[in-house]
Amino acid sequence: MLTELLVNVLASAVLLAFGYLGGQFRERHSRDGKKLEEYPFYPFTLDENKNLHFDLGKFSDGVRHFLAHRDYYAAQQLILVGEQNDVGNHLGGDDKLRYRKLYQKFDGDKILDDTAEFLKNYVRIVRLVGDSFPDTGIEILLHNLTNPAKALYHLKNNVTGRNIEAPATNLVLDLKTRRLQNQDKLNYELNIGARKFKCTTIPIYRENYGLVGAICINVDANYLQQEVRRTPENVAAFINALCKTDMRLEENILSRDEYEKALAGKRHFRDFATNLSTAT
Secondary structure (H helix, E strand, O other): OHHHHHHHHHHHHHHHHHHHHHHHHHHHHHOOOOOHHHOOOOOEEEOOOOOEEEOHHHHHHHHHHHHHOOOHHHHHHHHHHHHHOOHHHOOOHHHHHHHHHHHHHOOHHHHHHHHHHHHHHHHHHHHHHHHHOOOOOEEEEEEEOOOHHHOEEEEEOOOOOOOOOOOOOOHHHHHHHHHHOOOOEEEEEEEEOOEEEEEEEEEEEEOOOEEEEEEEEEEEHHHHHHHHHHOHHHHHHHHHHHHOOOOOOOOOOOOHHHHHHHHHOOOOOOOOOOOOHHHO
16 A cells, blocks of 8 residues: 555656646747737837827737737737737727736736836836936936836936826837837927926836836926026035035046046046146
8 A cells, every 4th residue: 555655646746747847848938939029910000200109900919819829928018018008998898808818818917017026126226316416407207118107107306296107108109119210219308388308218128028118317407597507606506416425435436547647636537737747
């Protein structure tokens, strides 16, 4: 009886091991596939001005395809694109039911949770950069573009008056269009009523998922031009805020050549007039 029990336990262990290895193989195999944009139902189309538009019909074609054919990453990308374009409120009838089935099949909640966890790395960047430039009219923020209707994820030095979870509904398509056209969204001007901003938007891409977020820097141009420049005292206060530090450290960030010039009297990167003969 003992021998029979040991044989049964051993057989069960072998079957369990083979099942685990087979599952790992199937999982790795299932994650081999094409990018979503390589499929004919990639759910974006270009207009005559080369602006990207979301195509709900193609999206539904993609849902039907991935319910019948497993391509792990492409299906997850489709779900992410769907959430970015609020398909839950635009699909109806059987298309909506099929999308919910796909969402459950490929664990849509985990996709969104993992992306939010991924973006936490950028929250620290936004917070620390913002803390480095207080009271300067320079706003920095982080968008989570898995939910454009509540995109604003973190904000420092608020100059636009927005709140956490404010929408960014057009940003996804704009950044996708610019990437397609090989353009960066840097140093652009926004005029809104009497207000004026210099802005920079930096997209965040995640491997196997595509666009998931964006860091935006907004400079209140009117504040700098009209308020800071208004008096010498305001200029001095702005410069003091810009140069404010919390601690003093002893470390060298200069190249060897610049370090020697600094010891010889060079005071800033455009200080070319200083006699540096002792440094050579």
